Amino acid sequence: MAQRAAGTLLANFGRSLAFEEKPNLDEVSCVTHLLVRKLQNFIALSEDEQQAILSLPAGSKRLRGRQMIADDKSLKGAICLIEEGFACRHRTLPDGRRQILSFLVPGDLSDLRVFILGRTDSAVSTLSDVSVSVITPEHLLALTERYPRITRALWWSTLVEESITQEWLVNIGQRSALERMAHLLCELYVRLSAVAQVDVYTFDLPITQSELADTLGLSSVHVNRTLQELRRRELIVFRDHVMELKDVAELKKIAMFSPGYLHLRSVPSFDPAQKATPQTGGR
Amino acid sequence: MAQRAAGTLLANFGRSLAFEEKPNLDEVSCVTHLLVRKLQNFIALSEDEQQAILSLPAGSKRLRGRQMIADDKSLKGAICLIEEGFACRHRTLPDGRRQILSFLVPGDLSDLRVFILGRTDSAVSTLSDVSVSVITPEHLLALTERYPRITRALWWSTLVEESITQEWLVNIGQRSALERMAHLLCELYVRLSAVAQVDVYTFDLPITQSELADTLGLSSVHVNRTLQELRRRELIVFRDHVMELKDVAELKKIAMFSPGYLHLRSVPSFDPAQKATPQTGGR
DNA sequence: TCGACGGATTAACCTATGTTGTTCCCCCTT
DNA sequence: AAGGGGGAACAACATAGGTTAATCCGTCGA
Structure with a gap:
């Protein structure tokens, strides 16, 4: 499977x-x-x-x-x-x-x-x-x-x-499908950056559209529609379970994302111009 | 206000x-x-x-x-x-x-x-x-x-x-408006019972329909519709910020409510026949 | 090699819920 | 007594998102 x-x-x-x-x-x-x-x-x-x-x-x-x-x-x-x-x-x-x-x-x-x-x-x-x-x-x-x-x-x-769970509650309770998806992508971008799992706005996302649906409180069909819309706007490229964010700044704006709730000491760049080189740590 | x-x-x-x-x-x-x-x-x-x-x-x-x-x-x-x-x-x-x-x-x-x-x-x-x-x-x-x-x-x-927050996430993410409302009422019934704030399935609920809306991720109009539906089915009486549950068992069923996530030692009765006399504590 | 299966995609259609706006009512203030 | 404001209730209409179902494609087991 x-x-x-x-x-x-x-x-x-x-x-x-x-x-x-x-x-x-x-x-x-x-x-x-x-x-x-x-x-x-x-x-x-x-x-x-x-x-x-x-x-x-x-x-x-x-x-x-x-x-x-x-x-x-x-x-x-x-x-x-x-x-x-x-x-x-x-x-x-x-x-x-x-x-x-x-x-x-x-x-x-x-x-x-x-x-x-x-x-x-x-x-x-x-x-x-x-x-x-x-x-x-x-x-x-x-x-x-x-x-x-x-x-x-x-x-x-x-x-x-718990702070993250609460933000998910805001996400599902208040945001539209597109906003929800954008928000989730921003969150993953930040969290995965903090553990050196992001490379140039690109990270592994080894999950299924229907799992995304169960995450966002949407149907899998609508998750698909939403992803298509993000692709159409050239905000993401998502293939073979690899997610590339083409315009984090725009995603952040759509999602009204603000990373404080993650309580990380340092947050990667949302600047579309430069590459993502957050914390220098790593293995 | x-x-x-x-x-x-x-x-x-x-x-x-x-x-x-x-x-x-x-x-x-x-x-x-x-x-x-x-x-x-x-x-x-x-x-x-x-x-x-x-x-x-x-x-x-x-x-x-x-x-x-x-x-x-x-x-x-x-x-x-x-x-x-x-x-x-x-x-x-x-x-x-x-x-x-x-x-x-x-x-x-x-x-x-x-x-x-x-x-x-x-x-x-x-x-x-x-x-x-x-x-x-x-x-x-x-x-x-x-x-x-x-x-x-x-x-x-x-x-x-956090366990409660998670259940709210399930609530908003997966349940319909009617189910959500029923679930919230069951939760309040149990939590308030544990602190002796429930009397014969009746408790103070000093909040506004639009606050209920912000709680359940619904519009206030739809909260109103949902409350009407619960009234029509004779499951609740809600007047002047006092909520009376006429049929907890049915509410529980509609909501698919199971109180484990509240982590309380004792849970009040959901039996429609008997009165609610949970923990004897109190002031 | 073939068939089965799960996932992605898309279309057509449907409905739960949102939006707008009105009325009513109660309480408060003047 | 009159006016104002907030909340509840309700109607009419709009739409985001759900449902069903069909197709396509890649992978895997037989």
């Missing part, structure tokens, strides 16, 4: 981890580093605190596309840090209607909710092939008990997620 | 605090008790921890309806615990469209976001006249630094709020 997604995911961006390699220590610390970087958006972590996170025992694990993460026995109760690929949280009504609640991109944690709430309200599924670092709740618990500032930083990260 | 709302709010439910009385110590501890009760949905707090919360220095304060809480100078940066009345969080687009993101009912905290995120993405406004306990960030900080389990409980409460 997701073979194409996998293909295109790998085809692009040389900086991706090769999917076939065995995980090794470098890789692992490389990835929990994503978490450190993210939390540093909130507070500067001490050397000690950074070490504590970097040395979290986190096994790496690969998952195929369109698969419920919770289905995987070895992930029971575990917290997954996305290294590579797209996942999403979603809820389904008894009659089958489904709403995607958030996208998980590299650097995001799959579910602190389970960790704190004790159970989960929403399923987490992969969209593309995904590789994750698996952190056990025990280790996370130990970490938070020992380092209150890390607890606070994790709390912060869940609040940022 | 909000005189009517204020009037009706006071007209009903003898158990309300008299609005004119000066706050006294009993009242204050009575109210922070709401917070203890709420957090106990998550973990049993020790005697010590309960005391710490109950003895938080919290001045009481009254606010008129339709007023931004942040506008009040004396509340700058403070955390407000709602004692009485309705408030909401909302965001507004540059062109004036507005989305209400959540309702704050007695027992809810106005904004842990400011406390953790350092700034706020969304405004908080009163809907009716409201009385709040004002907690300073310094005191809250001291509390969380001293009692990690309280920190965790507060974290939990923000995650519950």
Whole structure:
């Protein structure tokens, strides 16, 4: 079902981890580093605190596309840090209607909710092939008990997620289809830039039009119409699950996008003239 | 602008605090008790921890309806615990469209976001006249630094709020107008029951149809149509800002409502035959 | 190689919801 | 008593977006 997604995911961006390699220590610390970087958006972590996170025992694990993460026995109760690929949280009504609640991109944690709430309200599924670092709740618990500032930083990260969910509510509740789509693209542009997954306004978007529909509260037919309209206006090029934004400034304007709600320290350029070279970090 | 709302709010439910009385110590501890009760949905707090919360220095304060809480100078940066009345969080687009993101009912905290995120993405406004306990960030900080389990409980409460926001996303994204309205009513029924604000399927709903519209992502005209339809089906009686649910079971069915996402320990009856007598707590 | 299948695209048609504008009513102010 | 304003209710009309269905295309299993 997701073979194409996998293909295109790998085809692009040389900086991706090769999917076939065995995980090794470098890789692992490389990835929990994503978490450190993210939390540093909130507070500067001490050397000690950074070490504590970097040395979290986190096994790496690969998952195929369109698969419920919770289905995987070895992930029971575990917290997954996305290294590579797209996942999403979603809820389904008894009659089958489904709403995607958030996208998980590299650097995001799959579910602190389970960790704190004790159970989960929403399923987490992969969209593309995904590789994750698996952190056990025990280790996370130990970490938070020992380092209150890390607890606070994790709390912060869940609040940022809520801020994004709220913006999606504004999006679906108030914006038209075209505005919604433009807004989602701007958001992805900014979030993926922050984790070095954007190259010259271009990023992998390994999802289906009907998944976009479930995200935006539209029908898949209308998602198609909307994408056509964006193409007609020469704002995007979207082929083989690769999205290129031809005019971010215009998209931003249409969407009335303002990135504050993402709570990132630095935001990539929306200037149509120059190339997108946001944060210099990266692997 | 909000005189009517204020009037009706006071007209009903003898158990309300008299609005004119000066706050006294009993009242204050009575109210922070709401917070203890709420957090106990998550973990049993020790005697010590309960005391710490109950003895938080919290001045009481009254606010008129339709007023931004942040506008009040004396509340700058403070955390407000709602004692009485309705408030909401909302965001507004540059062109004036507005989305209400959540309702704050007695027992809810106005904004842990400011406390953790350092700034706020969304405004908080009163809907009716409201009385709040004002907690300073310094005191809250001291509390969380001293009692990690309280920190965790507060974290939990923000995650519950996110769970509700997510359900609203499902609501707006997937449900029809009638379903949305029914769902909102079920949610309010359960949440208000948990804080003893419901009497025989009847509760104060001191908000305007156009505020309902901004909540549900509908136009106010269509909110009106939808309410008429619910009346026609004899599911609700709604007059003078008092909502009576004539058939919760049917509303629940229409809405495909399932209260798990609210994370409450006990949920009031949806049985049409019996009266609603949920948690026995109360003032 | 063939058939099946899922996704993208498009057309035709339909309806839920939005828009505009009017009336009524209540409450408040003067 | 008169006037003003906001909210509720309702009618008439407009449209964004949903539904159904057909075609096309690439991939994959048999």
